[in-house]
Amino acid sequence: MSQTYPLVCTRGVILFPEQEIVIDVGRQPSLKAIENAQDNYEDKVVLFSQIELQKDDPTMDDIYKVGTLCEIRHVRRFENFLRIKFKGLDRVQLNAWEQGSLSDIAQVDILHSYRQDEMEEVALVRMIANEFDTMGNAEKFLSKELIIELSKGIGADLLSDRAVQAFPLSTERKQKYLETLGINDRLEMLLADMEKEKKMSEVEQKINETVKERIDQGQKDYYLREKMNAIREELGDIGSQDQDAEKIRKRLEENPYPDYIKKKVTEELQRYEMLPMASGETGVIKNYIDWLMDLPWWQETHDNEDLNEAQRILDEDHYGLEKVKERIMEYLAVKQMTNSLKAPILCLVGPPGVGKTSLARSVARALDRHFVKISLGGVRDEAEIRGHRRTYLGALPGRIIQGMKKAQVTNPVFLIDEIDKMASDYKGDPSSAMLEVLDPEQNSMFSDHYIEESYDLSKVLFIATANYLENIPPALRDRLEIIELSSYTDIEKTNIAKEHLLPKQLEENGLKPSQLKVSDKMLLYLIRYYTREAGVRQLERTIATICRKTVLAILKDGKRSITLNKKLIHEWLGNEKVDYGKKEKKDQVGTVTGLAYTSFGGDILQIEANKFDGHGKLILTGQLGDVMKESASIALDYIRAHAKEYHIDSSDFEKLDVHVHVPEGAVPKDGPSAGVTMTTALVSCFSNIPVKANIAMTGEVTLRGNVLPIGGLKEKSLAAHRSGIDTILIPRGNVKDLDELPQEVKDAVTFIPVSNVKQVLSHALVQ
Structure with missing residues (x-):
């Protein structure tokens, strides 16, 4: 049969039968319900917990449907609220929420717990009592009196309600206990929650021990460090050492150094702090730590992706x-x-x-x-x-x-x-x-x-x-x-000088473009007759000299602007320093133009051969390296083997000495590309047939007369082009390298591939 009582809604508070609880009541509907209960319902109210705790004006849909019938045991009045002690009487089921004249009224049915399997109930009670004995932190939640009562074996119904009331469970879980009427079902739930709490306590204890160890270690380190500082102070060693250590530790904490670097620095820092300032090793350790800290370990820039x-x-x-x-x-x-x-x-x-x-x-x-x-x-x-x-x-x-x-x-x-x-x-x-x-x-x-x-x-x-x-x-x-990166052509050098070197030197010497005017023709003249190099370094120095002379002329002689010409170049730089275009002017016997790859890029070499009465000796001069000496020997042996083909009297090799010379004797020369040149010079010398002056050649020769490929074709071709040579004999194996040559060289020079000495001589000798 339904009964009616004043209704009080609680926030997260659940009261179980036969338990007492103190609650602060402050909302107007609840205050009216308490007053109504005292006046008309013999101090009895029903408590229902809210589902949404933040809601100030709950409705029937906002509260759980199972609550507790309570008795008001004590009321203490404060300015804005009442502090009330309630005692739980029974579980109740909410049927209806009515608006009364004095307060809200709940229509409820009383719910009674029921016993289940008695043997199971006894076993569960015993297991719960044992679990309480093994729980190290039971006193945190339960009073000593309650623990004593539990150990004596109070009733199963009261056991679950009394234990759960004090247990640290969520509102939802406690509500589940309130709604569960089977006593054994509640005991099983309690046993499971106790086991969970026991494991939670073990984890907490482990965490507490770890934290305590860290705190103890930190306190120990602090104590030892302070003690060490005091000892140092007594010894007069106190100074920048501790400040340095503190700065390093702070830097380690504030920056994302790799873990292995942090560990290494910390180890070295401990050694550093243990040593007295006067020790020679402190400087070594500090220097090492500084290197580790100053190296970039994580810093990087973002690449330009445009x-x-x-x-x-x-x-x-x-x-x-x-x-x-x-x-x-x-x-x-x-x-x-x-x-x-x-x-x-x-x-x-x-x-x-x-x-x-x-x-x-x-x-x-x-x-x-x-x-x-x-x-x-x-x-x-x-x-x-x-x-x-x-x-x-x-x-x-x-x-x-x-x-x-x-x-x-x-x-x-x-x-x-x-x-x-x-x-x-x-x-x-x-x-x-x-x-x-x-x-x-x-x-x-x-x-x-x-x-x-x-x-x-x-x-x-x-x-x-x-x-x-x-x-x-x-x-x-x-x-x-x-x-x-090969040598620059004259045209490339002119462009580099015009677009980069000249503007740079004008700026460095404080000149405006209008104060020094240099034509492409004058730049080319400087390149050909005042510099001899593969790059543009000497050219830049020459332009810098002209800029300085211009500044002097403007400030000293009062000139406003200077246009560079040959007369000024001769006056400022002296006579031409480089013989541009060294090719022979006419065809000569025993003189052949060879090509060399030098530190200047490419160059041409005049190889000269001469014969005179003697005993068949081969004389080599010009500071030649071993490779070029071998090339000369191979060339002579090849000619001796093929003397008849070139109409050479074989007795000449016995009664004449041969002298092969490469001019500029002070400059060491070596490399595997002078074989064809020496062979041609010797054949011309012994046969008295002149060599064409407008032709140059490069390649190594074997004893069978084959011409082998060489390196540096681009540099050698540029040197020949600079010297005014219009025909170059190259090994057939170097034809593939012609694609790398500048178009201006390919347009001005004829390249003739050869594979043996016969082809070389047919092109080189005047027929």
């Missing part, structure tokens, strides 16, 4: 060099497409002054990366690359790590200059140490003897430069992507 802008920068900085620019643009495009790319190891090979170093700077500017440079010229010690071990006095990291510290980022453009100038001695082979630096498969774990920890170089764009490819060790060359 390909058009990168192309514009490359074109702006350098005239020509299309192959190199194209390779850089390919690198940028692939990196942008894949979003990750192992940096290639580029090697720019070419004569001095052609722009290898400045091109590397230009690449850094195009990529928007930091630029750093080291030079390996004359490096003999492996420790220059890998660093010295810290056991040595004055040890330092190698040049690679020093360069990375200077760059301050993990992905700079790193120029390794003069990689072909490394040497080796008893201290080790630095070129072997470079293998790890320049191998993309190894340099992600580069090991420096000083740093000791591995360092990642895989994001670095390495660019190496060399003058001679042959001087780079084969194993190192295999890891490099070779890009050859």
Whole structure:
């Protein structure tokens, strides 16, 4: 039969039968319900918990449908609320919520718990009592009196309600207990929650122990550090050492150093703090820590991904060099497409002054990366690359790590200059140490003897430069992507001077373009008669000299503007310094124009042969190397074997001495490309047939008379073109290299491929 009682809604508070609870009541509907209960319902109200705790005006849909019939045991009045002690009587089911004249009224049915299997009930009660005994933190939730009562074995119905009332469970879970009428069902729920709480307590205890250990260790470290400071103070050692240590610790905490570096620095820092300031080792340790901290471990720049802008920068900085620019643009495009790319190891090979170093700077500017440079010229010690071990006095990291510290980022453009100038001695082979630096498969774990920890170089764009490819060790060359930069043609030099060198020198010397006017014709004159080089370094110095002379003339003589002409050039620079166009003016016997690849790029050589009475000796002069001496011997032996073909009296080889000379005897000469030249000179000498003056040749000869391919065809062709030669004999194996020649050279010079000496002589000798 339904009964009615004043209704009070609670926020997250659930009261069980036979339990007491104190609640603060402050909402107007609840205050009216309490007053109504005291006046008309013998101090009885029903408590229902809200589903949504934040709701101030709940309706029937906002509260749970099972609540508790309570008795008001004590009321204490405050200014804005009542503090009331309630005692639970019975579980009730809400049927209806009515609006009464004095307060809200709930129509409820009384719910009674029911017993289930008695044997199971006894077992569950015993298990719960045992669980309470083993719970180390039971006193946190239950009073000592309740624990004593539980151990004595109170009734099963009361056991579950009394234990759950004090247990730290969610509102939803407690409501589930209130709604469960089967006593055994409630006991099973309680047993499961106790087991869960027990595990939770174990986890909490473990966490507490860990925290306590850390706090204890921190306090211990603090105590020992303070004690050490006090000892130092007594000894007079107190100073900057502690401040340094504190700064390092702060830096470690504030920056994302790799864990292994943090660990290493911390270990070294502990050693540093234990040593007295006067100890010599403190400086060594501090220096090592500084290197570890100052190296870039995570900092990097973002590459410029605007390909058009990168192309514009490359074109702006350098005239020509299309192959190199194209390779850089390919690198940028692939990196942008894949979003990750192992940096290639580029090697720019070419004569001095052609722009290898400045091109590397230009690449850094195009990529928007930091630029750093080291030079390996004359490096003999492996420790220059890998660093010295810290056991040595004055040890330092190698040049690679020093360069990375200077760059301050993990992905700079790193120029390794003069990689072909490394040497080796008893201290080790630095070129072997470079293998790890320049191998993309190894340099992600580069090991420096000083740093000791591995360092990642895989994001670095390495660019190496060399003058001679042959001087780079084969194993190192295999890891490099070779890009050859050959000599500039006169037209290229003129454009470079006009677009880059002249504007640069005008600015550096404080001149306006209107104050010094230099025509293309005058630039070409300077190039041909005052410089002799593959690149433009000497040309830039010559232009700088002219700019300085111009400044002096303007300030001293009061001139406003100067137009450069030959007269001024002779006055300022002196007479012509280079004989441009050294080819023979007429056909001569025993004189042949050869082609050589020198440090200036390409050059022409006049090889002269003469015969006179003697005993068949071969005399060689001109400071020739072993290879050229062998070429002369091979040429003479070939002619002796084929004397009849060239109408040469074989007895001449016994009664005449032969002298072969290469002019400019003070300059050492060597290389496998003078065979055909010497053979032609000797045949001309013995047969008295002149050699055409407008023809030059290059190639090596075998004893059978075959002509072998040579290197440096572009440089040699440029030298011949500069000298006014219009026909060049080249080995047939070099025909494939003609594509690399500038079009102006191919238009002006006729290239004749030859495969044997007979073809050479048929073209070279005057018929």
